[in-house]
Amino acid sequence: MTEYIVKRIKQGLLTITGQEMHPVWEMADVNSDFTFPWENEKAPKTNFRALHDEQYFYFRFDVEDDNVLTYVDEDHKMEVVHSDRVEIFFRQDEKLNPYYCLEMDARGRVLDYMTHYYRDFDYEWSWPESQDLEVKASTNTKGYVVEGAIKLSSLEGLGLLKNRTLEAGLYRGYCMKLPEEGLDADLRWISWVKPDSKDPDFHIPSSFGKLKLEV
Template sequence: MRSSVPIVLMAIFFGSMQFASAQTYFVKRVPGNKMKITGKGDSPDWNKANQLTDFSFPWEVEKAPVTSFAALWDGDWLYCLYQVKDDSVITLVNKNDKLEVGACDRVEIFMTPDSTMTPYYCLEMDATGRVLDYRASYYRKMDYSWKWPNEQLIIKTSAIKDGYIVEVAISIQSLKELGLLRNNRILAGLFRAERNNLREGKAGLRWISWLKPNSAKPDFHIPSAFGVLVLE
């Protein structure tokens, strides 16, 4: 039993180092009970948010299509806004099972309490507002039966001429209950999956990310794919 204590302390220490060294996005605070989630990103409060456009193909030399991310919070909810440029939005609807989102154009948010990623939580959202929500543990041990806490997640979307918009509200209560919000910080990965074809249920995959993960092959399920959201 005595030998396990240093191991736990080391995990906490290195998890803290991950927070300290990771790339950071600052989430501005707005007054409560004002934000309206419409799926269009048309609330005036979005003008106050920091605009994050540093998305790229981590494993390709080609320039990625434009993706922007913004976030705000009001004490009760964390609001996230993705605006995506895509000239061929692909959405697969067969049985309308949530796993079908994995064959669609989509944006993604992964969150974890620390760099051990045991557990971590994933929200993958397509252009119609469907969500593939699941819990996982490092490395790639997925539980697709898991669902985000009831009534603690709102997703609305809209189609635009050259892409789509995904607007999300995640309750602060759920982030705390899942151990994801610590000292007003969330360790998070911001991603996008772009589909360039769809034949017989198979889709071409191109991966877009805020950060460049430390991996020779496409992989967002590793600690280096995560940055930090700081709630001001």
């Protein structure tokens, strides 16, 4: 299974801003292994970084996008599905019963939900404690940035952090056109791990890798 090492930092070094990169992020390995799994074309660049300290798992996506599209009507979290976004799915094990999804757009809106295999989505679910999940984002001349911090205790409480390892999928929804009346948004799909599926689908066991927290 594809792995990424999450480097450890001292407590209190990193503050989430969702904007310019804090120098502490230079300590993180850069994961740029994002592709169009179902297309032959080269995908626009997506860089993922992660760090952790004694209390938090931190992540940052730097996304190249020359036309960031964000759908805003009532500013509801479900509008994220019609927008440019990055995604992290966390699972307990390969059975995917359940697994937990975070989809985050360039406004910093978070669509958090619980799912059971196969595609049994519970959009009423939200991260157990709001203070345990923080996400901030911004646009820039190259695209957009999404940063987040998740309390390790909440990941443990959901049965997701085991043996210092998170089984996670990292994805991107690349929006080509916002929704129009009667039509959904036009999206292309980018992934860290190439899923074993002929058709676009991240909600399967083969789309996950491992994020291993350094001691």
